[in-house]
Amino acid sequence: MTIERKQPKPKKCRVATCRASFVPSRMGQAVCSPACALIDAPKNQDKARKAIAQRDRREIQVRKEKLKSRADHLREAQTAANEYIRLRDAHLPCISCDSMPNDNDLMTGSRWDAGHYRSVGACPELRFEPLNIHRQCVKCNRNLSGNAVEYRIRLVLRIGAETVAWLEGPHEPRKYTVEEIKTIKAEYRAKTRELKKGQAA
Ligand SMILES: [Zn+2]
Numbered sequence: 092m093t094i095e096r097k098q099p100k101p102k103k104c105r106v107a108t109c110r111a112s113f114v115p116s117r118m119g120q121a122v123c124s125p126a127c128a129l130i131d132a133p134k135n136q137d138k139a140r141k142a143i144a145q146r147d148r149r150e151i152q153v154r155k156e157k158l159k160s161r162a163d164h165l166r167e168a169q170t171a172a173n174e175y176i177r178l179r180d181a182h183l184p185c186i187s188c189d190s191m192p193n194d195n196d197l198m199t200g201s202r203w204d205a206g207h208y209r210s211v212g213a214c215p216e217l218r219f220e221p222l223n224i225h226r227q228c229v230k231c232n233r234n235l236s237g238n239a240v241e242y243r244i245r246l247v248l249r250i251g252a253e254t255v256a257w258l259e260g261p262h263e264p265r266k267y268t269v270e271e272i273k274t275i276k277a278e279y280r281a282k283t284r285e286l287k288k289g290q291a292a
């Protein structure tokens with residue numbers, strides 16, 4: 092019985108000015124000769140540098156993540172939730188004053204907030220509850236401290252009296268772990284992506 096040793100397939104030299112055909116004598120050999128290896132080296136160094144820079148960025152990211160406080164995570168999750176709400180309600184008027192978004196607002200989203208019906212301070216249990224957050228004009232949210240009476244009137248029309256009563260009722264205190272907060276942020280980001288996909292289609 093004879094064993095056929097497979098000859099490695101010939102490759103083309105990676106050096107653009109060479110491109111000679113050669114049979115690799117070791118794994119991963121990409122150039123035909125030591126001369127071409129010299130020409131190829133700077134390109135390799137560049138690749139290595141980029142790989143190192145990328146690894147450094149990742150490590151910095153990991154370190155930053157570890158330095159974040161619970162409050163930082165809560166803030167980030169709230170930002171993600173609010174972004175989702177603004178997008179969800181993009182075509183609805185302000186929850187408190189019926190002012191409508193104009194085309195410019197739709198593009199920039201700048202004049203609009205996501206306003207909590209029960210504020211984060213008053214009812215932290217509902218800070219991520221989508222039924223408790225609605226798109227609101229900056230004037231109502233910031234200058235009129237939420238414009239709560241008007242908010243309630245339109246909230247009843249939008250989600251029903253029963254749901255408003257539920258919001259206004261007692262809620263179990265919640266102590267989220269950092270992992271849970273991260274999950275909330277990830278979920279809201281995913282919901283935002285879904286909405287954007289739907290609107291683009
Ligand atoms: Zn070559």
Ligand SMILES: [Zn+2]
Pocket residue numbers: 185186187188189190227228229230231232
């Ligand atoms: Zn308003």
